[in-house]
Amino acid sequence: MKRPQIVIALQVVFCMCILSSCVSRKEIVYFQGLEQAGERLEMNKDKSLKIKPNDLLTIVVSAPEQAAAMPFNLPVMGMPEKGDSGFSVTGRQQLQTYLVDAEGNIEFPILGTVNVSGLSRQDLQEKLKSEIREYVQEPIVNIRLVNFQVSVLGEVNRPGTFEIRDEYLTLPKALGLAGDLSIYGKRNNVLVMREDQGKKTYKYLDLTDPGIVDSPFYNLQQNDVVYVEPNRAQRQSASYNRNAGVYISIASVLVSLVVLITN
Template sequence: MKPCNTLYPLYILLIVLLFTNCASRKGALYFENVQTSEYNGNLQNLEPVIQNNDLLSIVISSSNPAASEYFNTFNISDTRSITATNSITQAVGYLVDQEGNVQLPFLGKLKASGLTKKALNDKIRDELINRKLLIEPVVDIRFLNYKVSVLGEVAHPSVLTVPNEKITLLEALGLAGDLTIYANRDNVLLIREEEGKKKLIRINLTTDELFTSPYYNLKSNDIIYVEPNKAKVQSSGNAKLWLPVVFSGLSVVVIALDRLTN
């Protein structure tokens, strides 16, 4: 005796459930369908502007090492940071206070907030020359707290320190261990603070628009949040827990009906 026609809907339901449970390749790739291309470099001025609470390394040298030594007594700050390897480092340098000033030996308070490194460099150098404290001084300034944060669906969410003061969005994601298979690649959120205002920018990593975007290069204190895709959200719900039970129940029904019709 042939199986009853009532079994066909159950077979179809099982097939549908199997297909809906499979992960889709679409949306799991970077720059999908991107061909060989050439993009002009982003001409945006990437030199960071000094802000309140920045920690700066300021090293002053000249042809007289003994005289220069007096200007290199750093303020020892208790600022600590966690690197990508989870090691804790203590930053030593000059802290820009809430009024935007740095306190330097012999020079006193100098306004730093709102200036680029080059502008502050020239300002310190001019002060040393005008006050006849050093001859032909050389000033080197670096950010000690240049960092970006990567959160969400990445292998290793972390705060990344950037010693060379330059990092792209793709480099930051790479240092965080890359996106997981559950990451939403077409809606990555970049949080950036400029002039006291927070900007929220959505970025699509499945197209080549990123390469011409002004947000391809990150700035200090940028935050990247990678949200989960629909598959991850659904898997965290009760549907994922009940799916094996549904399959087992349907299997029992199919076997029982098949025996009854034979």
């Protein structure tokens, strides 16, 4: 075999060693054996968020006779906006919010101090309707949590903090908002950090395990932080190293030098 052919052969063998690797399905695929967890998914589906201190709520009360319900609503605020000329003009209107204090209370018109901590949105609706019904016939109460946010950090394609309009948010949905894990993210060691009743708690979850749906951290809560740890291999894809190009270039130079020296 001629020298140039030897060089090419060595380079090809070295490239194959660098690039090739065996990545098992177990390391990559989410929710393996999910067919065995169908019932548990249905059970977790109905979990609702619980109201906590520092939450911001909008509460709107209406009734067939709207004039009777008006005293139970906060005044609507006009939000200033800048026009093309640069002057501030009155723009869209915005509902005022109720801040849940450290004791879990809000100050509600007419009713006074109302404890809301630990209640779901539906529970609070029923509670307020029951109390307002003493003053107003057939009251309708609409409540929304307006500061429901989660942060997704680490080895995802679009890390950031996301505002959630729906009160039902699972870990997979949050990762979807962040563009899913990159190929460098550890799928079996995703950290969820949470603050509950003033205490910080956390849990590492395995996305490849269908039993993840049983974890209380599978359904995310307001202000949760999700962190995806980078894997050791840092693969550019399931079977390619992100530094493969550098290694190949170095290998080519070294092989060429060896051939020149031994020639």
